[in-house]
Amino acid sequence: MEIERKFWLERFPEEYPEVKHLETDQGYLAWSPVSVRIRQSHDLKTDLWTYILCIKSKGLLSRHEVETPITKEQFAELSSMLDRPLVHKDYHAYQMPDGNILECSEVDHGVFSYAEVEFSSEEEANAWNPPSCLGKELTYLSGFTMGSYYLNGKVPEIE
Numbered sequence: 001m002e003i004e005r006k007f008w009l010e011r012f013p014e015e016y017p018e019v020k021h022l023e024t025d026q027g028y029l030a031w032s033p034v035s036v037r038i039r040q041s042h043d044l045k046t047d048l049w050t051y052i053l054c055i056k057s058k059g060l061l062s063r064h065e066v067e068t069p070i071t072k073e074q075f076a077e078l079s080s081m082l083d084r085p086l087v088h089k090d091y092h093a094y095q096m097p098d099g100n101i102l103e104c105s106e107v108d109h110g111v112f113s114y115a116e117v118e119f120s121s122e123e124e125a126n127a128w129n130p131p132s133c134l135g136k137e138l139t140y141l142s143g144f145t146m147g148s149y150y151l152n153g154k155v156p157e158i159e
Contacts, residue, residue: 002065008135009113016094025086
């Protein structure tokens with residue numbers, strides 16, 4: 001189960017230590033009723049590459065998620081089935097004083113940036129107070145998923 005809150009990212013936080021920096025490319029083989037995503041990530045701190053097949057159910061705050069490692073060759077084979085280019089994300093993870101990890105991503109070289117924080121329960125998620133570097137909350141707004149961006153090539157306007 002994945003429980004996370006999502007926000008526009010106003011700025012990358014300078015006040016928290018960075019614990020991870022990845023360059024990631026991902027694409028979607030399916031997006032409804034569940035999303036099936038492939039992702040390759042290059043960890044810029046360790047120079048390691050990972051390849052993941054991810055399946056997610058529908059949902060806003062909570063949804064089922066299954067991630068399975070795949071090989072570089074499997075990633076290449078699956079990516080050849082995509083009908084759109086891969087989405088690029090410059091991903092940074094920061095350790096916050098409350099123990100949570102703030103995951104920040106810049107999508108397609110500046111098209112937009114967003115942040116997520118994962119929690120162990122919905123109660124914990126709902127009680128959490130976001131830091132000032134985060135903008136409008138997107139958790140409960142439909143259309144603000146990477147799958148939607150992949151399908152539509154844009155994010156909805158925020159009112």
